[in-house]
Each structure stands twice: as structure tokens, then as C-alpha cells.
Amino acid sequence: MIAPDPEKSRQSEGGTARRPLSKERQVAVFRRDGWVCCWCKRPMIFAPVMKLLEREIRAAGNGDPLAYYHAHWTRHSAPLLDLLGAVIDHIEAFSAGGTEHIDNLATACNKCNGRKSADGVDKWDKRPKEKPIKGRYGEPQNWDGFSSLFVMLAQRDATTLTANERGWLRALQSA
């Protein structure tokens, strides 16, 4: 049994390969949007930080089960990411011809993004939106999704980082 080729499964009907967005571009979108979901306006969490937080707690000797990080962002094993994990959303769907240009990309929380994909864009547009959060004392100004915390924890022990995490560290430091 041959494992599915992730590149092939990402091909649109037109046959154009859809490459994963670079981490640099994703970070640029998150920063432009202030790490706030474009649909519900909730503050997002940069998911890789949760894994490093878990690492810190383990390193401090705590072996209790923790629901901080799970690769699949399940509500069962990573409730914060299930709700607030930051993802990149295509305003016009890629399958409908939407581009990967930064103007067609927006920051979304995992919850809104999941509902949007499940409903399809047409249905999503018609359904009542998640009631946007409004700040009584104004909108968040300096929220960074815990990305600074990620940089700090990643630098603390760079030898244990995965290639993916090193890529995020580079992307966060490059701007």
C-alpha cells in the first residue's frame, strides 16, 4: 500500500498543484491581522507554542496528562487549539479560483474555519455568523498569539526542535 502523496491530493480539478503556503507568508498574514480571527474576532493562538509549553512542564518533572497539544487539535486532547488555533483561511476558496496572494488570505480560528469548510462557502455566507466579540475597552492592540513565547521557548532548547518548528522559528524571526 502506497501512502497518499500529499502533493497529489492537493491538486485542484484544474490540475494546478497547490503547494503549502510558506511559513513566512502565514506569519505575515497572522501579523497583519493582529492574530485575531477575521470572522468571530476572537484572539488566536499560534499552535506550535502549545507543544513547547507542554515540553516545559514535562522538563519541570510534571508527568500528569495534559491537554495542551495534539497534532489533530482535537477538543478531547487540545481544547484550546480546537477552538482558537490560528489557521490561514482563503477568502475566496482556492478550489473556486481564489489565489494564494496575501490579499486573499486571512487569519481564522480553527472553529470558524472548520465550519466554513463543512458548510461550503455558499452556505457559510448565508448562515448566521459566530457573534463577533466586541471589546468594551477597545480591540486588542498587541496580541501576538503567544508567538513571542514560542520564540523564547524554542530558543531555550533548540536541539529538540523538529524541522517544522525550526521553520516557524526562522519565519517568526525573519520579519
Ligand SMILES: [Zn+2]
Ligand atoms: Zn473565529
